[in-house]
Amino acid sequence: MGYPGRTERYLSSWGVQQAINVTSPAVVKIRDKKLAIIKHDMEADAAIRIKYATKYATSSNYWKYFIGQIKGLKHQKVYERKKQSETDFTVWVNANATKTAITRYGAALSDIEASYADAQPFILHRTYMNEVFFQGPEIVYLAYQFRGLNDVLKNKDSKPEDISKAVGKLKGVVEEFFKDYNVATDKKLFAALMDMFYKAVPKEQHAEVLKTVEKKYDGDFDKYGAWLYEKSIFASQEKLNAFLAAPKAKTLGKDPGFIFMSSIYNNYLDNYAPKALPGRPDENAKRQKILSRCQFYVALNLWAGAGLYSCRCRTL
Numbered sequence: 001m002g003y004p005g006r007t008e009r010y011l012s013s014w015g016v017q018q019a020i021n022v023t024s025p026a027v028v029k030i031r032d033k034k035l036a037i038i039k040h041d042m043e044a045d046a047a048i049r050i051k052y053a054t055k056y057a058t059s060s061n062y063w064k065y066f067i068g069q070i071k072g073l074k075h076q077k078v079y080e081r082k083k084q085s086e087t088d089f090t091v092w093v094n095a096n097a098t099k100t101a102i103t104r105y106g107a108a109l110s111d112i113e114a115s116y117a118d119a120q121p122f123i124l125h126r127t128y129m130n131e132v133f134f135q136g137p138e139i140v141y142l143a144y145q146f147r148g149l150n151d152v153l154k155n156k157d158s159k160p161e162d163i164s165k166a167v168g169k170l171k172g173v174v175e176e177f178f179k180d181y182n183v184a185t186d187k188k189l190f191a192a193l194m195d196m197f198y199k200a201v202p203k204e205q206h207a208e209v210l211k212t213v214e215k216k217y218d219g220d221f222d223k224y225g226a227w228l229y230e231k232s233i234f235a236s237q238e239k240l241n242a243f244l245a246a247p248k249a250k251t252l253g254k255d256p257g258f259i260f261m262s263s264i265y266n267n268y269l270d271n272y273a274p275k276a277l278p279g280r281p282d283e284n285a286k287r288q289k290i291l292s293r294c295q296f297y298v299a300l301n302l303w304a305g306a307g308l309y310s311c312r313c314r315t316l
Contacts, residue, residue, distance in 0.1 A: 012109075013082035014116040020073050023127050024066045026200070030131045031063035033192050041185045051180040059135070119276055125201045126276035129268050132197045137190035139234045142177055143261040146170065146234075146252060153249035167244050174244070178237040183229060191225040207267035209260050232257030 011019070038056050042049040073079065086109055093106045134141055149166040152158045198210055198219065217224040233239040234257040243251055252258045 011082075012112050012116075013079055013086055014113055016073060016079045016082055018116065018120075018123065020070060020079060022123055024070050026124060026127045027066045027131055028063060028070070030128070030136075030193065030196060031059055031066075033196065034136065034189060035060055035063060037188050037192060038185065041182065041188070045182075048182050048185060051182060052185070055180070121202065122205070122272045122276035125205050125268060125272050128197045128200055129264075132193045133264055133268075136193040136197075137186050138177070138181060139186055139190065139229070139232065139257055140261050140264075142173075143232075143234050143255075143257045144265065145173055146258065147262075149247060150249060150252045150258070153247060153252070163247065167247060171241075171244055174237060174240050183235050186235075187225055187229050190229070191221045194225070195219075195221040205267075205272060207263040209263035228256045228260060231255075234258070 035056065038052050038059075042052050042056065090109060134144075149163075149170060152162050152166045155162075198206070198213070198221065213219060213221065213224045229235040232255050233243050233251070234255070
């Protein structure tokens, strides 16, 4: 199950359980809503159908993949099989407790389990960032691509050629973006998907801009989205091109779309991204010893006398 380049074939039972119960169902739920909105507009307007055909097909492809993954993991009883292997491995380690080459793996399972437990509160936040922030309403990711220009504009040491170079790259991005873009469709995606983001991500992890939506708009993303799309330069090719003709950091700093993007992204990056990946190194030296979720399976294959397969596809 997957695409060339990465693998999850050595995922532990905790990782499989997380995929079955948390991450994959969340992806399916988000893409259900996204695809329904796009399909509705495609069926209503031939021009939109042409613009969004590739986008719909791409999103649908992985929507089907995650549906199939859940069914496949359950049907093949992958979690139960992984759990049994881990139990057998623990018995083997305990029976060979005096052998240094074996006992150095003795804590692998408990360490991996602990790392998943540590990351669990932040998993939905990570999933919704991937699916909604980066792949949801397109205005958000368009604003994200202007972060580099914003940094250049705010840097007092930037030279005119530095600004021209950054602007030149973005002019191509803007032209390509609006070629297959419908603002009315994107506004619907923003309201629906950001509402899902708001409700799924634990409130204590909310960015300031979400608190503003709750306070000023009673959590109504239809109303907030209508205001944002009316005021933001990122919803209009004409406005965006005018900005690129005379770019100023002040303009981006006051733009609702750029403010929204920055608040969501910086909140996640600064506060939650380091916590949301099981096994990621942190201040705990013990965690740094188990950077790879494959550690247990290295030992398991040594125990079983089997070789390790290369990681070619993202499979389970």
